[in-house]
Amino acid sequence: MSRGIPEATVARLPVYLRVLRELDSEGNDTVSSVHLAELAGVNAAKVRKDLSFLGSYGTRGVGYEVPYLIFQMSRALGLTHERGVVIAGAGHLGQALANYRGFSDRGFNIVAMIDVDPSKIGMKMSGVSVVGPEDVVDVVNAHPGCIVVIATPQSAAQAVADRAISAGVKSLLNFAPGVLTVPDDVRVRKVDLGLELQVLSFYAEQQERSSAGAKSA
Amino acid sequence: MSRGIPEATVARLPVYLRVLRELDSEGNDTVSSVHLAELAGVNAAKVRKDLSFLGSYGTRGVGYEVPYLIFQMSRALGLTHERGVVIAGAGHLGQALANYRGFSDRGFNIVAMIDVDPSKIGMKMSGVSVVGPEDVVDVVNAHPGCIVVIATPQSAAQAVADRAISAGVKSLLNFAPGVLTVPDDVRVRKVDLGLELQVLSFYAEQQERSSAGAKSA
DNA sequence: TAGATTGTTAATCGATTAACAATC
DNA sequence: TAGATTGTTAATCGATTAACAATC
Numbered sequence: 328m329s330r331g332i333p334e335a336t337v338a339r340l341p342v343y344l345r346v347l348r349e350l351d352s353e354g355n356d357t358v359s360s361v362h363l364a365e366l367a368g369v370n371a372a373k374v375r376k377d378l379s380f381l382g383s384y385g386t387r388g389v390g391y392e393v394p395y396l397i398f399q400m401s402r403a404l405g406l407t408h409e410r411g412v413v414i415a416g417a418g419h420l421g422q423a424l425a426n427y428r429g430f431s432d433r434g435f436n437i438v439a440m441i442d443v444d445p446s447k448i449g450m451k452m453s454g455v456s457v458v459g460p461e462d463v464v465d466v467v468n469a470h471p472g473c474i475v476v477i478a479t480p481q482s483a484a485q486a487v488a489d490r491a492i493s494a495g496v497k498s499l500l501n502f503a504p505g506v507l508t509v510p511d512d513v514r515v516r517k518v519d520l521g522l523e524l525q526v527l528s529f530y531a532e533q534q535e536r537s538s539a540g541a542k543s544a
Numbered sequence: 545m546s547r548g549i550p551e552a553t554v555a556r557l558p559v560y561l562r563v564l565r566e567l568d569s570e571g572n573d574t575v576s577s578v579h580l581a582e583l584a585g586v587n588a589a590k591v592r593k594d595l596s597f598l599g600s601y602g603t604r605g606v607g608y609e610v611p612y613l614i615f616q617m618s619r620a621l622g623l624t625h626e627r628g629v630v631i632a633g634a635g636h637l638g639q640a641l642a643n644y645r646g647f648s649d650r651g652f653n654i655v656a657m658i659d660v661d662p663s664k665i666g667m668k669m670s671g672v673s674v675v676g677p678e679d680v681v682d683v684v685n686a687h688p689g690c691i692v693v694i695a696t697p698q699s700a701a702q703a704v705a706d707r708a709i710s711a712g713v714k715s716l717l718n719f720a721p722g723v724l725t726v727p728d729d730v731r732v733r734k735v736d737l738g739l740e741l742q743v744l745s746f747y748a749e750q751q752e753r754s755s756a757g758a759k760s761a
Numbered sequence: 762t763a764g765a766t767t768g769t770t771a772a773t774c775g776a777t778t779a780a781c782a783a784t785c
Numbered sequence: 786t787a788g789a790t791t792g793t794t795a796a797t798c799g800a801t802t803a804a805c806a807a808t809c
């Protein structure tokens with residue numbers, strides 16, 4: 328029994344896919360693991376290993392057929408059919424996400440925004456209807472398998488997640504800082520802007536200290 | 545010669561710090577690795593190992609002094625002094641970042657936004673002045689060690705990065721999809737919204753296929 | 762056939778975690 | 786002292802990568 332595709336591999340598939348689409352639009356019919364690796368910024372053996380999890384779609388001595396690999400990869404990622412995305416929080420971040428390019432051409436369809444602000448409810452923002460929190464269940468029911476993006480303040484994040492989960496949502500993308508508590512069968516991915524800045528700050532600090540040390544030495 | 549703190553550890557420090565601040569505000573004087581691990585959602589041995597990279601700040605039989613650990617961790621992360629942040633791109637995402645809470649109380653100071661739109665240049669958005677691209681050098685010089693956040697469309701991202709780097713910037717946070725080419729001494733962290741959704745889509749698809757399979761079996 | 766490149770095995774590397782001596 | 790908990794070592798685990806037989 329296969330243990331499934333490793334997380335690290337799954338996270339690289341979208342990178343390969345972006346590169347492959349670019350190659351395709353430039354008219355490339357085939358690509359070798361070495362070339363694909365270079366464009367994706369990874370090791371060629373890693374590319375071959377990653378792709379082998381999807382199946383044996385290459386040809387020895389030749390490489391991979393670009394359009395076919397795009398198809399297989401899109402299929403694996405579930406991008407060959409529409410998937411609904413609900414954005415919770417119609418603030419700047421929510422609007423930025425609603426405006427984000429490259430959603431629709433990957434099969435993602437923003438079906439609604441949710442906000443508590445009565446002055447926003449009923450409006451359309453970037454072509455997306457804003458509804459109140461009590462409508463989450465209806466929206467989720469109308470779009471089975473949809474992903475809920477939490478772009479609310481931290482104070483509202485858990486409540487929004489709870490409501491979405493009780494409506495049947497299994498996938499959350501969380502932009503609020505802090506941890507969400509969810510059942511085992513719900514998958515959460517987290518984007519933490521503060522964390523990213525702090526990591527950069529750590530390395531910047533290191534660099535500054537070592538160069539200050541070199542100066543005084 | 546120490547090989548430096550592992551990347552994975554550095555990325556967990558901000559998580560520990562958030563938990564520690566919470567504990568502190570609740571009046572906890574000390575915390576054990578077991579408790580801290582629980583709150584941070586990681587293994588206790590990992591916590592002890594991670595913290596040991598910072599130094600021996602715990603007391604056997606007792607645990608870690610919360611305020612002291614906060615201080616040491618903040619120092620390691622370079623959060624005990626101000627650091628400038630420049631946001632390139634004054635669209636929805638840029639504004640969302642300018643509004644983001646938890647920057648200032650971690651020492652991050654948004655010093656300017658950059659945009660090409662003449663109607664935005666000269667304005668203040670969320671209290672931050674918007675300047676034109678040609679002013680990047682001045683802003684960066686006025687705030688040595690600052691971090692540049694790229695919240696522009698992909699088409700402008702590399703040019704913005706190049707300009708910032710030539711002005712001396714060493715840390716970039718990139719929200720544009722696609723790869724940035726930068727010199728070795730420049731550190732880039734990337735947040736890729738499309739990638740996150742595609743990863744969620746992969747697992748959602750798997751879940752749906754297996755439950756469909758179970759149904760037909 | 763000769764050259765190229767995959768798919769996979771086996772080696773390497775690094776990160777996680779269990780275990781425990783040190784010690785408060 | 787007895788109990789608790791750190792700091793660190795050593796074992797485990799998983800991911801990366803080099804190497805190469807298979808094969809186009």
